[in-house]
Amino acid sequence: GQSLEQPSEVTAVEGAIVQINCTYQTSGFYGLSWYQQHDGGAPTFLSYNALDGLEETGRFSSFLSRSDSYGYLLLQELQMKDSASYFCAVRDNYGQNFVFGPGTRLSVLP
Amino acid sequence: ETGVTQTPRHLVMGMTNKKSLKCEQHLGHNAMYWYKQSAKKPLELMFVYSLEERVENNSVPSRFSPECPNSSHLFLHLHTLQPEDSALYLCASSPGGYRDTEAFFGQGTRLTVV
Numbered sequence: 255g256q257s258l259e260q261p262s263e264v265t266a267v268e269g270a271i272v273q274i275n276c277t278y279q280t281s282g283f284y285g286l287s288w289y290q291q292h293d294g295g296a297p298t299f300l301s302y303n304a305l306d307g308l309e310e311t312g313r314f315s316s317f318l319s320r321s322d323s324y325g326y327l328l329l330q331e332l333q334m335k336d337s338a339s340y341f342c343a344v345r346d347n348y349g350q351n352f353v354f355g356p357g358t359r360l361s362v363l364p
Numbered sequence: 365e366t367g368v369t370q371t372p373r374h375l376v377m378g379m380t381n382k383k384s385l386k387c388e389q390h391l392g393h394n395a396m397y398w399y400k401q402s403a404k405k406p407l408e409l410m411f412v413y414s415l416e417e418r419v420e421n422n423s424v425p426s427r428f429s430p431e432c433p434n435s436s437h438l439f440l441h442l443h444t445l446q447p448e449d450s451a452l453y454l455c456a457s458s459p460g461g462y463r464d465t466e467a468f469f470g471q472g473t474r475l476t477v478v
Contacts, residue, residue, distance in 0.1 A: 285465060287465065287466065295471065296366060296368075296454065296469040296470055296471045296472060297407070297467075297469045298366065298469070299468070302465040302466065304465070341406075341407065343467075345464070351397075351409050351412055351420060352397070352409070352456075352458075352467050353409065354399075354406050354407035355406060356405070356406040357406065357407075
């Protein structure tokens, strides 16, 4: 089976940098993705890592270490609008499904 | 807008009712998914369709019945639900295949079973 772990909550102030970690246990691995979901909204795709290393997209970066079954999402120059839940997700061993972590609720304070 | 549309956005139904949730995508995707999102729980995969064929049924009770008449439409038929089935039901699509990196989600249907 598959399981993913994330911290349940993170709090930071505007302008700060925050890192949200994700560890996973899967019977196969086809990449780690990150999604953002605002209250009442749909999850929206942020980034994807198939290979080890850092991927940067504007203020957001995502890192993967396949040997450690670990990844993180790094959010820089935090803004109030970044307050949301963040989910990591992996493709399962058949590549058919996206399996999601429990989500991390980020609160950005003024 | 993600290109995936779900209707209705909100639904209240009794335990003896029958209702259906609808999902529509015009992204040309070949894979469609139903997820259940309950408070304080991860997104739970319910069903996966690839090229209109069901490829995954994640031990979902039979009171939930999916239907995929074509690659653009996905339904979830509901009957004799329980109060614990109250949740946000999310539909998603992806191009289809091992190399998919992103799922596109609809806004969800907030279901309340009374």
